[in-house]
Amino acid sequence: METKDVVTALAALAQDSRLAIFRSLVQAGPAGLAAGRISELTGISPSSLSFHLKELSHAGMVDSQPSGRFVIYTANFTTMNALLGFLTENCCGGNPCSPVCMPACEPEQSRTTEKEPT
Amino acid sequence: METKDVVTALAALAQDSRLAIFRSLVQAGPAGLAAGRISELTGISPSSLSFHLKELSHAGMVDSQPSGRFVIYTANFTTMNALLGFLTENCCGGNPCSPVCMPACEPEQSRTTEKEPT
DNA sequence: TCCATGTTTCAATTATTATTGAAACATGGA
DNA sequence: TCCATGTTTCAATAATAATTGAAACATGGA
Numbered sequence: 001m002e003t004k005d006v007v008t009a010l011a012a013l014a015q016d017s018r019l020a021i022f023r024s025l026v027q028a029g030p031a032g033l034a035a036g037r038i039s040e041l042t043g044i045s046p047s048s049l050s051f052h053l054k055e056l057s058h059a060g061m062v063d064s065q066p067s068g069r070f071v072i073y074t075a076n077f078t079t080m081n082a083l084l085g086f087l088t089e090n091c092c093g094g095n096p097c098s099p100v101c102m103p104a105c106e107p108e109q110s111r112t113t114e115k116e117p118t
Numbered sequence: 119m120e121t122k123d124v125v126t127a128l129a130a131l132a133q134d135s136r137l138a139i140f141r142s143l144v145q146a147g148p149a150g151l152a153a154g155r156i157s158e159l160t161g162i163s164p165s166s167l168s169f170h171l172k173e174l175s176h177a178g179m180v181d182s183q184p185s186g187r188f189v190i191y192t193a194n195f196t197t198m199n200a201l202l203g204f205l206t207e208n209c210c211g212g213n214p215c216s217p218v219c220m221p222a223c224e225p226e227q228s229r230t231t232e233k234e235p236t
Numbered sequence: 237t238c239c240a241t242g243t244t245t246c247a248a249t250t251a252t253t254a255t256t257g258a259a260a261c262a263t264g265g266a
Numbered sequence: 267t268c269c270a271t272g273t274t275t276c277a278a279t280a281a282t283a284a285t286t287g288a289a290a291c292a293t294g295g296a
Contacts, residue, residue: 092147
């Protein structure tokens with residue numbers, strides 16, 4: 001992950017509305033949420049929501065997929081993990097300091113299909 | 119960690135100069151770096167650097183401590199860890215998904231004194 | 237086809253943020 | 267005390283971002 005992309009990803013999350021949107025999606029897991037449902041959960045107006053979802057999407061933090069009249073949004077856990085990894089990269093000059101475990105989801109595809117050849 | 123603080127922390131990191139500064143400090147570890155040294159490493163002018171360091175400091179991402187004519191800055195690993203934790207909180211509704219280990223430094227105090235009664 | 241629903245786009249307004257250079261402040265040593 | 271060094275502050279400028287409401291677009295069902 002390049003610095004430029006990291007800044008974009010962080011900037012996408014560094015905003016009240018978008019952080020709320022993203023957390024909703026993280027908690028929803030791979031099933032995701034329809035745009036309207038996100039609007040209900042967060043209280044963000046549809047037009048503003050759309051703006052922020054585009055922002056998150058452009059940053060690679062969320063993915064979307066049409067489903068009938070709905071558009072289902074999901075958190076992109078791959079980008080999320082890469083972001084967390086970047087921030088701790090070369091921590092303390094690479095010396096072992098204090099390894100910590102934390103949960104980090106994988107995208108649904110990784111478990112059901114053969115994707116992510118990263 | 120409250121949402122407001124998370125947004126502040128993310129905003130602090132979501133900027134080229136500040137991300138570069140913070141990574142320098144993460145890699146320097148608990149020993150930290152003098153402001154002038156950060157300026158050398160990143161190519162950021164002293165006045166701009168000072169502005170960004172204040173921003174990072176205000177967000178709790180870095181700490182500072184005068185040492186003679188120098189001011190030594192260090193990454194605040196406690197805030198950093200709290201930030202990473204917040205982002206993955208309640209991931210997938212709390213269901214176990216894919217635990218991942220990553221390094222995460224502790225502040226020097228935690229290893230040498232009795233602090234962090236969190 | 238027509239209508240209701242769900243989502244996105246657009247334009248305008250308002251607010252916030254980064255950068256620069258000069259000047260100020262503080263410290264340690266001669 | 268005076269000077270050089272290291273850091274911060276200040277004011278001005280330029281650029282970017284968020285919110286709103288109205289309108290447009292697309293889909294599925296009657």
